[in-house]
Amino acid sequence: xxxxxxxxxxxxxxxxxxxxxxxxxxxxxxxxxxxxxxxxxxxxxxxxxxxxxxxxxxxxxxxxxxxxxxxxxxxxxxxxxxxxxxxxxxxxxxxxxxxxxxxxxxxxxxxxxxxxxxxxxxxxxxxxxxxxxxxxxxxxxxxxxxxxxxxxxxxxxxxxxxxxxxxxxxxxxxxxxxxxxxxxxxxxxxxxxxxxxxxxxxxxxxxxxxxxxxxxxxxxxxxxxxxxxxxxxxxxxxxxxxxxxxxxxxxxxxxxxxxxxxxxxxxxxxxxxxxxxxxxxxxxxxxxxxxxxxxxxxxxxxxxxxxxxxxxxxxxxxxxxxxxxxxxxxxxxxxxxxxxxxxxxxxxxxxxxxxxxxxxxxxxxxxxxxxxxxxxxxxxxxxxxxx
Amino acid sequence: xxxxxxxxxxxxxxxxxxxxxxxxxxxxxxxxxxxxxxxxxxxxxxxxxxxxxxxxxxxxxxxxxxxxxxxxxxxxxxxxxxxxxxxxxxxxx
Numbered sequence: 001x002x003x004x005x006x007x008x009x010x011x012x013x014x015x016x017x018x019x020x021x022x023x024x025x026x027x028x029x030x031x032x033x034x035x036x037x038x039x040x041x042x043x044x045x046x047x048x049x050x051x052x053x054x055x056x057x058x059x060x061x062x063x064x065x066x067x068x069x070x071x072x073x074x075x076x077x078x079x080x081x082x083x084x085x086x087x088x089x090x091x092x093x094x095x096x097x098x099x100x101x102x103x104x105x106x107x108x109x110x111x112x113x114x115x116x117x118x119x120x121x122x123x124x125x126x127x128x129x130x131x132x133x134x135x136x137x138x139x140x141x142x143x144x145x146x147x148x149x150x151x152x153x154x155x156x157x158x159x160x161x162x163x164x165x166x167x168x169x170x171x172x173x174x175x176x177x178x179x180x181x182x183x184x185x186x187x188x189x190x191x192x193x194x195x196x197x198x199x200x201x202x203x204x205x206x207x208x209x210x211x212x213x214x215x216x217x218x219x220x221x222x223x224x225x226x227x228x229x230x231x232x233x234x235x236x237x238x239x240x241x242x243x244x245x246x247x248x249x250x251x252x253x254x255x256x257x258x259x260x261x262x263x264x265x266x267x268x269x270x271x272x273x274x275x276x277x278x279x280x281x282x283x284x285x286x287x288x289x290x291x292x293x294x295x296x297x298x299x300x301x302x303x304x305x306x307x308x309x310x311x312x313x314x315x316x317x318x319x320x321x322x323x324x325x326x327x328x329x330x331x332x333x334x335x336x337x338x339x340x341x342x343x344x345x346x347x348x349x350x351x352x353x354x355x356x357x358x359x360x361x362x363x364x365x366x367x368x369x370x371x372x373x374x375x376x377x378x379x380x381x382x383x384x385x386x387x
Numbered sequence: 388x389x390x391x392x393x394x395x396x397x398x399x400x401x402x403x404x405x406x407x408x409x410x411x412x413x414x415x416x417x418x419x420x421x422x423x424x425x426x427x428x429x430x431x432x433x434x435x436x437x438x439x440x441x442x443x444x445x446x447x448x449x450x451x452x453x454x455x456x457x458x459x460x461x462x463x464x465x466x467x468x469x470x471x472x473x474x475x476x477x478x479x480x
Contacts, residue, residue: 041442157402157433160450161394191454191474217477241402241434243467244474247454305433323433342392342404 001356002139004364005298006072010100013145014072015363016296017136018043018314019129020044021122023066024081024092024106025050029116030307032080035122041130042073045077045313046378051085052386058086063268064380066095067294069102070270073314076103078125080118083110099270103129106203123366138365144178144274146363149292149300149315150255152188153285155233156240156305158342160251162322163303165339169303169352170359171257171276180274182292183256185283186216187232191246192253196278201260208264212280232283236306240323255303267381271295286310287379289317302357309333312374316361316368335362335367391415391436395451400435400467407436413464427464435467447472 006014022034022045029046030310036044045068049061069077079092084337096104107127112118171181189196193213200206200286211217232243242248262275268291271277281291285308289300293315300317302308307330311317321327324339336358340346348355362368389399391413402413407430408444414423415438423436430436435449441461446453465471 157435161392161402192452195452226479229477238469241431241468243469243472244434244455246474247449250450250454251450271450305447325432 001021001042001142001360002140003143003146005141006136007139008100008102010098010102012072013068013141014074014296015316016073016314017133018074019126019133020069020074020314021126022043022077022079023047023050024079024087024089025085027082027085028080028109029239031109031118031122034115034119035078035080035126038119038123039126039130041133042126042276043313048384049225049292049380049382050081050087053086053382054384054385054387057382057384060268060382062091062095063378066092066099067268067270067296067315068290069096070099071293071296071298071314073298074102074166075136076105076129078105078107078122078129080122081108083108084285095308103132105129132357141339142177143174143360144298146174147180147182147271147297148174149289149297149301150181150183151285151289151292151317152185152252152255152304153302153308153310153322154304154306155237155242155248155251156323157242157251158322158339159303159305160247160254162341163305163320163338164251164254165348166322166341166351166355167255167301167303167320168257169348170356171255172259173352173356175257175259175276179272180271180277180296182277182279182295182297183253184279184281184288184291185252186280187220187228187283188213188245188252189213189249190228191244193247193305195250195253196261199256199261201262205263209261210280211212212264212278216280219318234332248267255301265295267291269295276387284379284381286377286382289377290311290379299359301359305333309370309373310377311370311373312377313376316362317370318362319370320355333373335369389414389416389421393417393438394449397451398449398451399437399439399441399447401438402433402435403430404432406430406432424464427462428466430466437461437463437465437467439463447473
């Protein structure tokens, strides 16, 4: 099985061809944004961070941002800094060059002499990048080049027995073809940690997964003094029929299919190996979707029961639901309906094949509703508040 | 007419596929048979109904796994949700 993707010089494959303009620190936002407003074909990447941060948070910020830039979906990047911030040009250049040799440009507002001069120069750079990016053509690539991100959001009971089960079939197909899939949202494995341990490819990996899950709950509780099993499931999850976190988690893990997990990664790290992986990270949907893409997922399959319209600045996010009422009521952001598994009209095997075909169409250029809506949410988790 | 389903043969609950009014028959396939149980409470669509009696503090199974424990006795045909089911606490989980 194949799809039409962009083969980058660094060997990675993308399903989109973004020319990214981003602030290196939030203070550079207005100049970066004005450049994208002036130059058609550019993609604005929001960055809330870059200064006033603890070193651990600076490191995570740089990991996530440069992970996104390194993703095969990005042609190149122009970073617009201010001049006095913590994260400087050298930091960006070094971190990006460790991951990829793709086009990287940097402008500094204080050096260029104000917003207007920065925007004028930045627009010239961006225009040239867009011209060069347009010369990239899609070619036929094997399914083994795909990394599928797996996400749940606004779950209801149908997530656990319909949409995640169907998605699990897609995950299986990709793993069988030699590709990769990444699952995350550590808190939404609480109650299923014993199953995750047994799914580790080796006992050591099983322990890594198990410890990530039990430690997440302990660390969250100790930090906030709250019981995670009271705040998750959310009020919306509960209205929909999910009662306990264990019930939600047992449903969530179905999207990972049946194969063993090849490793457990920490938040912010790029996954350059093939297989099925888990990223230890927050369940906050926007931040987690960004984490999957920063790790290398070119496309994200997002199951929802209550409905969640989010997208991502550089990757297509496919919305899948097993709740037929939601599929109709929220049709302007739902891409795929698996509810035929509940009525019995279609088997999981049939729906899995249909969803796989749909995913390959999206990879080859068909737009998701999130892309059509212009949904491009961005978020990075932080350990500490700003100084 | 089927209006619910069981996920795993060991489960204590079924999921209803339409809103159920108290007194209505809730029917699901169990192996080759069709089982019908009258609902003793209203049950919203996609919510759970008990198909076995559950004593307070006993665990409740769905997907063949423990999804929580009963906070009060639960009758056959009763809506199972936040009013009578909670997660096992952190220490035991």
